[in-house]
Amino acid sequence: MSYQVIARKYRPKTFADITAQEHITRTIQNSLRMGRIGHGYIFSGLRGVGKTTAARVFAKAVNCQRIIEDAEYLRTVTEPCGECESCRDFEAGTSLNISEFDAASNNSVDDIRMLRENVRYGPQKGRYRVYIIDEVHMLSIAAFNAFLKTLEEPPPHAIFIFATTELHKIPATIASRCQRFNFKRIPLEQIQQQLQQICDAEKIAVEPDALQLVGRKAHGSMRDAQSILDQVIAFSVDYENDGAISYAKVAELLNHIDDDHLFAVTDAVLARNPVGMIETAQFVICNGYDEQDFLEKLIEHLRNILMVQNLRSTRLVERPDPVRERYQLDAARFSPRSVMLMIDLLVQTSRELKFQFEYRFRFELVLLKLIDLAGESALSASATDVAAGEPQKKKPALSR
Template identity: 85%
Template sequence: MSYQVIARKYRPKTFEDITAQEHITRTIQNSLRMGRVGHGYIFSGLRGVGKTTAARVFAKAVNCQKIIEDPEYLRTVTEPCGECESCRDFDAGTSLNIAEFDAASNNSVDDIRTLRENVRYGPQKGRYRVYIIDEVHMLSIAAFNAFLKTLEEPPPHAIFIFATTELHKIPATIASRCQRFNFKRIPLEEIQKQLQMICNAEGITVEPDALQLVGRKAHGSMRDAQSILDQVIAFSVDRQNEGGISYSKVAELLNYVDDDHFFAVTDAVLERNPSAMIDTAQFVIENGYDEQDFLEKLIEHLRNILMVQNLRSPRLVERPDAVRERYLRDAERFSPGSVMQMIDLLLNTSRELKFQFEYRFRFELALLKLIDLASGGATSGASAEAPGTPQKKKPVMQH
């Protein structure tokens, strides 16, 4: 049997398994219990957060024979049973009551006309025929218009579920005829917990910090996190499942710049040490890291300092506890105004690097300019004298 990737192998099969979208799964389950199933739904949100998965579980539930025939099961469980003929057909991919339609490659008026013709036919078994239309924002305006009448007066057996990552591209005439559900970005803790469960099921040892790094790289997308984990396992673990996944291996594979180097930048700013700043720039360049990516992560580093300063807590800093403690200490050494000035400088530099040449020089220049900006931002007691500078300096933080 061919290998099945983690994102498919561990795809949720019930509402309960869908991570961090309880506001949506609860609403759908309540609508099933009350018999208030609509004819049109829009599922929007970031890629890989469960839109199509939720649509499939919903489609499976509305035709589940146990939900239809057993009022007590409907009231107390409200999950597709996975055992009835309808659920088994769905799992085997042979159900004729569920149709998935890719709007990215079938976006013309003719494609919609064909869909409209098929909608007239009732379900083979069960109550509904469910049409899941992925990337619905890719339909042409003419195709949307051709779909309006069907969506306004659909057959009683038809349910349309539109999944999209770009809700703003859907015409208001379509959106107003549907119930809209916005899927949230999945919190890092939930991603880390799910990845740990997968590693336990696969018999793979893993360091918690390594999973946190994978989760941060996924930026709130569970599917991205699972795909990265697949890659990490292939890199770290041998055939006998020996070796395990360590933080260092994940950082090496993902070409991740360690937090120490971002703290080295802010330390050089505090110490007004251009030599140390140039050394950090050389490390980035000589090790083949992308300057643009380094600046983006440096902006995130300064953002973490700013959050700690304003909240007096590192609770919004997605880092291991030891690194959080370091942010707590360093946040006291800058003024919020100087941090915001440095972020503005880096944002402007990041934009310039996309369109201009001399990347290396502009990158080095931006890091050196941070030291000049610090003249209004580091505490006089915390800053060190740079070699060759006068002993008398005016205080650089205004309380």
């Protein structure tokens, strides 16, 4: 049997398996219990957060024979049983009641006309025919218009589920005829927990910090995290070390810039140390790291400092505990104003860097500017304090 990638092997098969989208799964399950099933749904959100998966589970549930026939099971469980003929056909990919279309490659008026012709025919088994249209925002305006009448007056046996990453591109005439569900970005802790469960099932030893790094690289997408984990497992196999996945191996594969180098930049700013700053810049350049990526990581680094300063807590800093402690210390050493000024400079430079011919010098220059910028901020802050304090000193003299 050919190898099946992790993202497909561990794809959720029930509503309970879908991570971090309880507000959606609960609503769908309640609609099943109450018999209030709509004809049109829009699932929108970031890539890899469970839109198509939720659509497939929903499609399986509406035709599950046990849900249809067993009122107690419907009321208490409300999950596709996976054992009836309809569920088995779905898992085998032979169900005629569920059709999936890729709107990115089938986006013409003729494709929609074929779909409209197909919609007229009822289900052979079960109650509904479910049409899942992925990347629906890729349909042309003419295709949307051709589909409008069918969506407005659909056959009673038809359910349409549109999945999209760009909700704003769907015409209002289509969106207003559907129930809309916005899928949330998956929190890092839940991604890490899911990856740990996968590693346990695959009998792979892994360091928690390594999984956290994989989760951070996925930016809230479970599918991205699972794809990266597949790659990490292949890269990190070390039979002398029982095939364990270490943080160092993951960082090497992902070409990850360690937090130590980001702290080296802010340490150089605090120490007014241009030599240390240039050494950090040379490390980035000589080791083949992307300068644009480093600046983005540095912006995130300063953002973490700013969050700690304003919240007086590290709860929004997605890092291991030792690194959080370093952020706690650095937050007390910078003023919020200097951090915001440095972020503004980095954002502007990051935007301009891609158009610069001398990008290496521009990269070195912006790091050196951070030192002067922080110094100017400190001087202006102290001058403001002096100016604010002068009237207070004169008040006693004036009162006399």
